[in-house]
Amino acid sequence: MIRRPLRSCGATAALSVALLLSSCTSATRLDGTQGAGSVHDPLFPALGNGGYQVGHYGLALDYDVRGGTLDATADISATAQADLASFQLDLQGMKVHGVRVDGESAEFSRKGHKLTVRPPATVKKGATFRTTVEYDGAPEEMTDADGSTEGWVRTEDGAFVAGQPAGSMTWFPGNNHPGDKAAYDFKITVPDGYTAVANGELRGRKSAEGRTTFEWHSAEPMASYLATATIGKFTVAESRTKSGLPVYTAVDPAEAKESAGPLGKLDEILDWSVKRFGPYPFSSAGAIVDHTPERVDWGALETQTKPVYAGAPDEGTVVHETAHQWFGDSVTPKTWKDIWLNEGFAQYAEWLWEEDKGGRTAQQQFDELYKTAEDDEDDENIWAFPPGDPGTAENVTGQPVYKRGAMVLQQLRKAVGDQDFFAILKDWPAEHRHGNADTQQFIDFCQDRTEVDLTDLFDDWLYGDGKPDWEY
Known part of the structure; x- marks a missing residue:
């Protein structure tokens, strides 16, 4: 949406x-x-x-x-x-x-x-x-x-x-x-x-x-x-x-x-x-x-x-x-709490499309968002709540679900590398084709495909309060 x-x-x-x-x-x-x-x-x-x-x-x-x-x-x-x-x-x-x-x-x-x-x-x-x-x-x-x-x-x-x-x-x-x-x-x-x-x-x-x-x-x-x-x-x-x-x-x-x-x-x-x-x-x-x-x-x-x-x-x-x-x-998400699996991916698709068409890279779009202040009301405060836990029905379509959700994926791309990341983008929808899935299944799915420990990444970017640290 x-x-x-x-x-x-x-x-x-x-x-x-x-x-x-x-x-x-x-x-x-x-x-x-x-x-x-x-x-x-x-x-x-x-x-x-x-x-x-x-x-x-x-x-x-x-x-x-x-x-x-x-x-x-x-x-x-x-x-x-x-x-x-x-x-x-x-x-x-x-x-x-x-x-x-x-x-x-x-x-x-x-x-x-x-x-x-x-x-x-x-x-x-x-x-x-x-x-x-x-x-x-x-x-x-x-x-x-x-x-x-x-x-x-x-x-x-x-x-x-x-x-x-x-x-x-x-x-x-x-x-x-x-x-x-x-x-x-x-x-x-x-x-x-x-x-x-x-x-x-x-x-x-x-x-x-x-x-x-x-x-x-x-x-x-x-x-x-x-x-x-x-x-x-x-x-x-x-x-x-x-x-x-x-x-x-x-x-x-x-x-x-x-x-x-x-x-x-x-x-x-x-x-x-x-x-x-x-x-x-x-x-x-x-x-x-x-x-x-x-x-x-x-x-x-x-x-x-x-x-x-x-x-x-x-x-x-x-x-x-x-x-x-x-x-x-x-x-499809198992519950509405998992809505970032819809919106974060769709937002990231927009970033990838622009990158592939010779515009800003996904990393550049990430960087621009990261500079957003924690009290920036004009951007509906993308740090207001973690995308993996919207907390209330009012937040189900909030900007953290979209934009910070996409940022989670860019951090994942940096952590595992392009080869594994783009394989995940294909393998995840293939494994759950026409079914339902939740966030923990996605986390486990990603961890199974890399030797990089993704615990801190998901803890901070998906579930952490406030503005996470930049690098891992």
């Missing part, structure tokens, strides 16, 4: 993530045959649910652009990790009309953003079961703990949809935590003349009675926060890279002129990324550039296969979000 400087947001009906996620009062620990209402994420304790692992989401979404309402059905296939007499899904707002488990009507209740489902018979441990939720209503925006806007955001010609960290539950029920990844299919129905863009590949488009249904398929595992169903009047382009990778871009005409240059380099950026980070991890690529309201106060999100840009991106932002396809999308 790329954050813009915060702007003043007008009055909205947005739900505050800071309030929503400050406690886990609706959660129930896995106990006997109750699925837990939390996975106890250290930064967002009310997100996610225990007792099952989702394998596939099938989302049928019919959107009334003029009224801003959604009529939807979610089919969720999951595997029980315990005997389940009940389990929970995350869904904020909307009205649930009915729930079925394996085709049979199920009792359900709601408290906060938790939808509790009680199937007619206990789902046995190891069984794969299908939950169908029928719901409708006006999807809500959310205000993040840091004050920025996410979720289902209405635009002048549709909706801009982004889910980091919690916004996916504003438009579909699910296990809303990066630790549970699944395949997705989308059927999105909109008025003729509008385009609905989601993750993966467009498998079909059907029109009837003045409405068009777009069918998207995303086969590779995906965290819920990376899902999108962005709707608008886009200019669409479809192409292939030299290696044959399908590329789909959807651009709001208001952003087309300024987007043309950066998006024109997408193929080059993809090819460069493959050389630096290894094989591209998905079966397609692309971009969504929307013209968003002023209250959308961030620049881009690494939506899987198609980053979404809240306005025309610059070249560095395209590099950043493309790198996330390896670091964040394919290799």
Whole structure:
């Protein structure tokens, strides 16, 4: 993700993530045959649910652009990790009309953003079961703990949809935590003349009675926060890279002129990324550039296969979000505390791109940042907290996660040398392809590949308070 400087947001009906996620009062620990209402994420304790692992989401979404309402059905296939007499899904707002488990009507209740489902018979441990939720209503925006806007955001010609960290539950029920990844299919129905863009590949488009249904398929595992169903009047382009990778871009005409240059380099950026980070991890690529309201106060999100840009991106932002396809999308953090594994790597990719194109080296960019004073408010104080331990939800997209996270990698490069470092940049996403990983796994991974003792480096740069010493 790329954050813009915060702007003043007008009055909205947005739900505050800071309030929503400050406690886990609706959660129930896995106990006997109750699925837990939390996975106890250290930064967002009310997100996610225990007792099952989702394998596939099938989302049928019919959107009334003029009224801003959604009529939807979610089919969720999951595997029980315990005997389940009940389990929970995350869904904020909307009205649930009915729930079925394996085709049979199920009792359900709601408290906060938790939808509790009680199937007619206990789902046995190891069984794969299908939950169908029928719901409708006006999807809500959310205000993040840091004050920025996410979720289902209405635009002048549709909706801009982004889910980091919690916004996916504003438009579909699910296990809303990066630790549970699944395949997705989308059927999105909109008025003729509008385009609905989601993750993966467009498998079909059907029109009837003045409405068009777009069918998207995303086969590779995906965290819920990376899902999108962005709707608008886009200019669409479809192409292939030299290696044959399908590329789909959807651009709001208001952003087309300024987007043309950066998006024109997408193929080059993809090819460069493959050389630096290894094989591209998905079966397609692309971009969504929307013209968003002023209250959308961030620049881009690494939506899987198609980053979404809240306005025309610059070249560095395209590099950043493309790198996330390896670091964040394919290799996804186990918890939000590990977010530097996304943002530090994507920030460092920007440094490498500039270095490889004959600009400042990564070391020069490191040096410039290191000179930043500890009380420099203009740079949001990159020494305010350690990137490996953001501490609070408000800090999950703070500058230390990005910039000091990238500095960790530059110090690692200096410590182990270019040969081992650039091997790590390829081997790490290869070893955890389409999975989840945490910071300790990365530390162990690096230490296994060098005889240099990295203990002090990670202790000081990743976890140390304040401005670390320069050299090791």
